[in-house]
Amino acid sequence: MAEEKKLRHACLVLDHDDTVVNSTATVHYPSFVVYMREHFPNVHLTLEEYFNYNFDPGVVAMFTEICGLTVEEMKDEEAFWKEYVRHHIPEAYAGIREILEEQRRRGGKICVVSHSYSQYILRDYEKNGLPEPDLIFGWESPPEERKPSVYPLRKIMEAFRLPPEELLVVDDLKPGYDMARAAGVPFAAAGWANDIPKIEAFMRKNCDRYFKTVAALKSYLFED
DSSP states (O other): OOOOOOOSOSEEEEOOBTTTEEOIIIIIHHHHHHHHHHHOTTOOOOHHHHHHHHHTTOHHHIIIIISOOOHHHHHHHHHHHHHHHHTOOOEEOTTHHHHHHHHHHTTOEEEEEOSSOHHHHHHHHHHTTOOOOSEEEOTTSOGGGSTTSSHHHHHHHHHHTOOGGGEEEEESSHHHHHHHHHHTOOEEEEOSSOOOHHHHHHHHHHSSEEESSHHHHHHHHHOO
């Protein structure tokens, strides 16, 4: 009998947008542009600015502090975005499916902690032929339970009886890093979504691991 291959991390905790699927450039930013053109024509952000503000201070602060929307106006924008996402399915990055399949084949867990809705995460996984996650914590969660809150990681560790070091958070933005750091969980930066110097510099300096390509993450996880 062949020797069973070991896992470097028993549970991968994945962000969704720009980590598993290429969605900001192809779905979320175009939705933002259309909505702002129709409702706030004086608000203009480039794709790079949109990436940067989502990185820090985060999506809610981007809309309220940078774009100047009120909480009520944000609700309308969110409804527009939700409907836009319903009709636009992003593609998974090449190599992601192989990582998830190998993680599952070796007996590992796959979880998602995202600022997208769970229903669209599940749809994207299905349409891209990805293994269904074991647990998902999405935008429908109460605000105090969304990342950067440590709530999702604590629930994952509790569900699978795993210590922090057995998890690996893979995310392209600072809220995921802040969540992992606060929970004492290893963090790997997904650097394949963009080439923005500010984001890459922060991630390379502060994160446990930085991967510029999906292939590099795969090598780290599975090459014995």
